[in-house]
Amino acid sequence: MKAARFDYHCAASVADACQALAAHEDARLIAGGQTLVPMMAMRLARPSLLVDIARIGELRTIEAQGGELLAGACVRQAQAERDPLVRARVPLLARALPFVGHAPTRNRGTLGGSVANADPAAEIPLVLVTLGGGVDVRHGDRSAQVAAGDLFEGPMMTSLAPAACITAVRFPVWDHQRIGTGFLEVSARQSDYAYVSAAAQVALDEDGTLLRCALGIGGATAVPTSLTGVAQALIGRRVTPELAREALKPAIAALDIMVDAHASRNYRRRVALRFAEQALMAACADATARSAGARS
Numbered sequence: 001m002k003a004a005r006f007d008y009h010c011a012a013s014v015a016d017a018c019q020a021l022a023a024h025e026d027a028r029l030i031a032g033g034q035t036l037v038p039m040m041a042m043r044l045a046r047p048s049l050l051v052d053i054a055r056i057g058e059l060r061t062i063e064a065q066g067g068e069l070l071a072g073a074c075v076r077q078a079q080a081e082r083d084p085l086v087r088a089r090v091p092l093l094a095r096a097l098p099f100v101g102h103a104p105t106r107n108r109g110t111l112g113g114s115v116a117n118a119d120p121a122a123e124i125p126l127v128l129v130t131l132g133g134g135v136d137v138r139h140g141d142r143s144a145q146v147a148a149g150d151l152f153e154g155p156m157m158t159s160l161a162p163a164a165c166i167t168a169v170r171f172p173v174w175d176h177q178r179i180g181t182g183f184l185e186v187s188a189r190q191s192d193y194a195y196v197s198a199a200a201q202v203a204l205d206e207d208g209t210l211l212r213c214a215l216g217i218g219g220a221t222a223v224p225t226s227l228t229g230v231a232q233a234l235i236g237r238r239v240t241p242e243l244a245r246e247a248l249k250p251a252i253a254a255l256d257i258m259v260d261a262h263a264s265r266n267y268r269r270r271v272a273l274r275f276a277e278q279a280l281m282a283a284c285a286d287a288t289a290r291s292a293g294a295r296s
Helices: 014-023 036-041 077-082 084-089 091-099 103-108 111-117 123-131 228-234 241-253 265-295
Strands: 007-010 027-030 049-052 062-065 068-072 134-139 142-147 152-154 165-172 179-186 196-204 210-218
Touching: 014 027, 014 049, 014 134, 014 165, 027 036, 062 084, 068 084, 068 111, 077 091, 077 103, 077 111, 084 091, 091 123, 091 179, 091 196, 111 123, 111 165, 123 165, 123 196, 123 210, 179 265, 196 265, 210 228, 210 265, 228 241, 241 265
Parallel strands: 007 049, 027 049
Antiparallel strands: 062 068, 068 165, 134 142, 134 165, 179 196, 196 210
16 A cells, blocks of 8 residues: 655754644654554555654754753664663663664664654663653643653553654663663564563662662553562662562562453563563673673
8 A cells, every 4th residue: 555645844943843743733743754654554644744853953963961861852773772872871772772673674763753652562662661761842832851651651642742742862871880781572573563571770789789770561561661669679689580570570460461462461471570580680690790891
């Protein structure tokens, strides 16, 4: 099939894009188009106007700002994957990005587009929720920041107004020496949508005690879910697989797990528990290995 007829507007600025969105009720933003274009081809989306924001320079930068890494909404996923600032300041994002689609789609797909699409199986929203980040949003002439926990409302659903434009994605930067990460997912084929994914980032002190922890589950629930209670309960302890499993069991049991043609609810729950444990232990091992490497 081919897309239904539509008009096209190449926005010169964020203000220009917002004006175009406000003037057309069924206008849609496009930057990478890795999700929207296939949906249009299958007539699942039929916007009358595409507002292209990919050429707006201010949306294509990555910079450290205070205690956060600020990535423009139109930063390509491949650009972020290679960026030394991302690897140094937000190691969990760097760990997750190779799992996003395929190399050709990462060359076109954007950070902001993945977040705006709100796919529960997507890796970038999971990292954003796990770390407690957020987005900068422009709506008309008003700007605001929205926390990741308030952004995602359901599969492919966000709290943003239809005419709102994500301008940047904010990732917290941890000020610790011994940081480690873990990321796992399972899918039918490599780089397909994940049935279950788990992300973890930890900071350890010199004797392996947990100083800070972020842990999240994706794919299994309608929105990416941060396991904040589990992370907080483990602070101040040396984490073992047994300790992690006992802390995770009630949290995973309480989740509203999705079921579909690809995976049963019981399967997703079992895998979520196992992956969360493994991601956490992998993060602890990574932090220990990085510390040993730095000393040598």
